[in-house]
Amino acid sequence: DAGVIQSPRHEVTEMGQEVTLRCKPISGHNSLFWYRQTMMRGLELLIYFNNNVPIDDSGMPEDRFSAKMPNASFSTLKIQPSEPRDSAVYFCASSFGAKSNTGELFFGEGSRLTVL
């Protein structure tokens, strides 16, 4: 079975450019999560969706970040404009369950973003 699929795996861009990260969750999963991992802050939850609806976006750093889930099989995380401090590994994860988060997440391989 295919796991969570993220693209691109690596992205190098210049400050000010728009970055779009993509995620395809595991088929049948109804919750999707975006995490960011940095050395300084560890793993941080940015936003999560349940049944395509954003449930909690309190972890989104600022207005430059936005996430969408137009259907059950696709989500995007967009950064516009990007800044060097956005450099991190961005993970998408999915799970199956009710609205509450029971934590058994299946993670993608991550998208490593470098903003110069």
Add this chain to the structure above:
Amino acid sequence: AQKVTQAQTEISVVEKEDVTLDCVYETRDTTYYLFWYKQPPSGELVFLIRRNSFDEQNEISGRYSWNFQKSTSSFNFTITASQVVDSAVYFCALVTGATNKLIFGTGTLLAVQP
């Protein structure tokens, strides 16, 4: 406040040694779940185990075992007869009904030397 503390930043052992990774958590909720995830050098995060707050039974899975003690708010992870393939960063995590967020500890880097 919800918090997970992994005091051990790095541990280095020689193959076949046993090693225990510590995890201490904080929450006021009575219902919560605890987890361990493994992040090998390839970077992906792999789910290892979930425990709910009402089940303090220890669990063993092959060379892995977990010791959950509510009295000390700890959920420690032991690898018996470690192998080089166990080298990874291990994260302890917590989710409660109050926050509905999976909160990770800072991770412990385990290096198993041949």
